[in-house]
Amino acid sequence: MAGMLMAAARAGARVVDGVELVLWPDSDAVQYYGITEPEDVEWMWDKLTPHPWKCFEQPLRLNDPAALARIPRAEIHTTSSLAMAPPGTADALAGQEQTWVVDSGHDLMVTTPKAVAEILLGLAVR
Structure with a gap:
């Protein structure tokens, strides 16, 4: 399931200022976050931003x-x-x-x- 979500996110990727961004705010993105109450969706809508793809791809090395x-x-x-x-x-x-x-x-x-x-x-x- 998570792999399918990441594939869908990557398919919608766009490059802005040299950074590949995914999870652009749309009605599908709100579903991924588990937000179902209309008042919560309305409250968070203008707070959503796209996400850098590299955070999913680059391992953290400690x-x-x-x-x-x-x-x-x-x-x-x-x-x-x-x-x-x-x-x-x-x-x-x-x-x-x-x-x-x-x-x-x-x-x-x-x-x-x-x-x-x-x-x-x-x-x-x-």
Whole structure:
């Protein structure tokens, strides 16, 4: 599924100032983000921008495992992303410290803002 979304995004790519951009704001893009409430769609519409393709294509290389291990980590997953993850991913995350699963689409800060705020506030007081 994710591969199909990326292929569709790449098919609509345009180059602006030498940067290949994808996910241009349109009605299909809003679907990918999991936004379904009309008032949420209206609120976010003028905030959408295209996305640089290279972020999907260029791997992030972290060369200092010790430094990486010192960075505090928290993970918030959505049910929509877990639905596209390899089998067993949700089970592997269950019970892990600093890991949450929110019943939402990709833009959980729009669709479930209270849940996101509670998680972030909880992290802030630690």
